[in-house]
Amino acid sequence: MxxxxxxxxxxxxxxxxxxxxxxxxxxxxxxxxxxxxxxxxxxxxxxxxxxxxxxxxxxxxxxxxxxxxxxxxxxxxxxxxxxxxxxxxxxxxxxxxxxxxxxxxxxxxxxxxxxxxxxxxxxxxxxxxxxxxxxxxxxxxxxxxxxxxxxxxxxxxxxxxxxxxxxxxxxxxxxxxxxxxxxxxxxxxxxxxxxxxxxxxxxxxxxxxxxxxxxxxxFEAVVSAGLASPLKGWQPYMQRLEIMRCRILDNRASFERIGLFDEVEPALSWIAAEAGRYGGRIHLLSLPRYRRWMSVIGFWMRGGYRRFSGWKSAVKDMIRP
Structure with missing residues (x-):
């Protein structure tokens, strides 16, 4: 090579x-x-x-x-x-x-x-x-x-x-x-x-x-993030996921040409799952705190926090302003 x-x-x-x-x-x-x-x-x-x-x-x-x-x-x-x-x-x-x-x-x-x-x-x-x-x-x-x-x-x-x-x-x-x-x-x-x-x-x-x-x-990593709103980072990430999705769809032939026939649909599914996880947390933070806890529990039960820091992320979402 x-x-x-x-x-x-x-x-x-x-x-x-x-x-x-x-x-x-x-x-x-x-x-x-x-x-x-x-x-x-x-x-x-x-x-x-x-x-x-x-x-x-x-x-x-x-x-x-x-x-x-x-x-x-x-x-x-x-x-x-x-x-x-x-x-x-x-x-x-x-x-x-x-x-x-x-x-x-x-x-x-x-x-x-x-x-x-x-x-x-x-x-x-x-x-x-x-x-x-x-x-x-x-x-x-x-x-x-x-x-x-x-x-x-x-x-x-x-x-x-x-x-x-x-x-x-x-x-x-x-x-x-x-x-x-x-x-x-x-x-x-x-x-x-x-x-x-x-x-x-x-x-x-x-x-x-x-x-x-x-x-x-x-513990240090969790504390360093604090309780400040993460939306400033999450919303641009959602935009990046959409850019990735569009590039794959627009350039599908280029990816297939290099042998990634079987990987295109899983890649699109991965992007959709990421968008669902982050979009779910963005939605949670849009709710008033007194209404948020039930939605946080539901998101937890659906496995939404596995990509994040588990119960620590759930607790943060319940108490963030």
Missing amino acids: KLSIAMATYNGAKYLRAQLDSFAAQSRLPDEVVICDDGSRDATVDILRDFAGSAPFEVRVIQNETNLGFVRNFEKALSLCTGDIILLSDQDDVWLPEKLATVERTFLADPRAMSTINDMIITDQDLRHQNVTLLGNIRRTGFGENRFIAGCCTAIRRDMLQALLPFPADHFAHDSWIGDMCVAFGVRRLIDSPMQLYRRHGSNESQWLLSEPREVSK
Whole structure:
């Protein structure tokens, strides 16, 4: 298989070289690395050019004429890759030596897999860590593995990527679009072992509690969400589900062309079930609290809280304003 790495850079000089060196230290080297720089004003481009001149594989550095932003820059880098499998890379992590070999084996072993996502060890800015992983934190707090979305841990078949391009404007980050669509189709495979060091330095795109380089408890995760209305997050998610549904219907032939004949209807059913779960909770919160408790119990009995935090979510829905 031809393996490509797609990287998006922007003012990443401080940590960039360590990530590039980890590409060259892979037990299975990449066949190409495509890097789109979004108008860096530090030494990023100089570091990229120096690496391109010494790397034992093809490195293409593209400088954008205008700043595209994080999502569009990644979209451009991905679209320029020619590999059978494309791995997404941030500019500030460090990949462990077996990452590419492990990803390749996973795809070779499962022709139905269209994407993979691997676990990662969370570190501080100097790569110090307590061997805590992001997936470990997600599981520890009771969330399902579908909540694990991380572009820097994702690889995708080029065929699937072409069916997902272009990314929807304004509604999705690139990684959530890829992750949610592959989860809906049931074609994402989890690599349980950590394959990289995830450097946290205060300027990361994601500031999620579970990305802290320490063990996060279920209680802490629930308390951190508080009793504030979640509608600001749920309503956009409902919009995203509708965008996913429309893309599948509009591009059905593209998905069937890459062999996903049997997955289209289950994907639409998954989206409908998600919309039902979130729509149900949105409806509950529209009711006055004195009328809400019976509806919450009914939603519980129908299994509506299984996707969430069980009884804790039910209690919150009863007492939220």
